Amino acid sequence: MGTRFYILLMLIGEAYMIFPKTYEASFISFNSNGTEYADFSKIRFLGRERMANGTLELKLDLDDKNFSVSGESFLDSTGSGEYKQLPFTIPKQPICQALESNKIFFEASLKRGVNTDFPIDTNPCPVPKGIYYFKDVLAKTDNWPSIMPRGYFKAVAKLFKNDELVAALEIVVRITDLP
Ligand SMILES: *[C@@H]1O[C@H](CO)[C@@H](O)[C@H](O)[C@H]1NC(C)=O
Ligand SMILES: *[C@@H]1O[C@H](CO)[C@@H](O)[C@H](O)[C@H]1NC(C)=O
Ligand SMILES: CC(=O)N[C@H]1CO[C@H](CO)[C@@H](O)[C@@H]1O
Numbered sequence: 001m002g003t004r005f006y007i008l009l010m011l012i013g014e015a016y017m018i019f020p021k022t023y024e025a026s027f028i029s030f031n032s033n034g035t036e037y038a039d040f041s042k043i044r045f046l047g048r049e050r051m052a053n054g055t056l057e058l059k060l061d062l063d064d065k066n067f068s069v070s071g072e073s074f075l076d077s078t079g080s081g082e083y084k085q086l087p088f089t090i091p092k093q094p095i096c097q098a099l100e101s102n103k104i105f106f107e108a109s110l111k112r113g114v115n116t117d118f119p120i121d122t123n124p125c126p127v128p129k130g131i132y133y134f135k136d137v138l139a140k141t142d143n144w145p146s147i148m149p150r151g152y153f154k155a156v157a158k159l160f161k162n163d164e165l166v167a168a169l170e171i172v173v174r175i176t177d178l179p
Contacts, residue, residue, distance in 0.1 A: 016106040021146045024171045025139040026050055028152065034167030036062075038062065038159055039150070042133060056118065063126035064094035069158045077151035086149070094157065096125035108142035139173050148175050 027050040036059070043054035071090030074083035090098060091150035110120045120134040137166055142147075153175050159167040 021141065021144070022178055023141070023150065024142075024178055025141050025148075025153075025175050027052060027139050028172040030169070030171055030172050032167065032169040034159070034165070036166055037161060038167045039066075039166070040169050049138065050163075052134050056134070057133045058127060058129045058132070060109065060110065061126035062094045062095050062129075062159075064167045066161055067095040067126075068092050068145050069095050069098035069100070069157055070160070071155060071157045074154040074156070075149050075151055076154070083152075083154055090157075095127060095159070099123060099127070104143040108140035109137055113114055139148060148177050150177065151170055 009135065013056035015135075028041055029046045030040075030045050030052065032043070035041055035057075036061070039057040042054060043056060046053050069090065071087045073086045075086050076083045090102060103120065103123065107120060110116050110118060112121050114120060115137050116132060116134045118134070119128070151174070152172055154170060154172045156168065156170045158165055
């Protein structure tokens with residue numbers, strides 16, 4: 001299936017819900033840099049099940065006026081280590097808006113009071129400063145698009161303070177057919 005078709009379905013939005021989902025996802029790796037405003041460096045994927053564990057520290061309130069986020073995605077369909085950029089991107093936009101419009105990707109995995117205290121359910125703006133925990137988080141794909149490419153899917157998110165890149169994180173998930 002062509003990437004263009006997949007993107008088209010993503011853009012149509014509601015339309016993708018009519019297809020049954022045929023894949024599952026597991027976390028593979030997590031990398032971050034920059035710790036001045038948001039420190040992701042204490043998050044790890046652990047154990048055979050690659051559960052996300054650790055803490056995220058936001059050193060000040062991240063508001064829409066000063067902070068923005070962009071996203072890019074890449075695919076290594078064979079596991080060779082060679083990634084090709086996918087046309088699925090998040091144009092640079094204010095942080096709260098970026099979280100709100102992409103929460104389908106993490107709202108099934110993160111449950112406030114169960115495996116995190118991050119306020120994913122209420123999405124407050126600004127995102128309040130604090131140290132948030134994540135405990136035994138698995139990649140749940142419930143609200144993801146029903147069509148995803150198979151292989152190693154890498155998402156790179158960048159955090160900007162005004163126009164300066166201040167942090168980046170890179171998450172690789174493996175997308176496989178359901179057994
Ligand atoms: C994650 O951390 C919690 C303690 O915060 C611990 O009980 C649990 O075993 C850890 N999970 C893994 C997979 O290491
Ligand atoms: C942090 O990672 C991003 C994305 O991979 C990269 O563009 C940026 O140059 C890195 N910054 C530093 C200081 O290494
Ligand atoms: C934390 C921070 O840098 N806040 C700044 C956000 O932007 C306004 C101006 O738009 C500054 O006054 C704040 O200090």
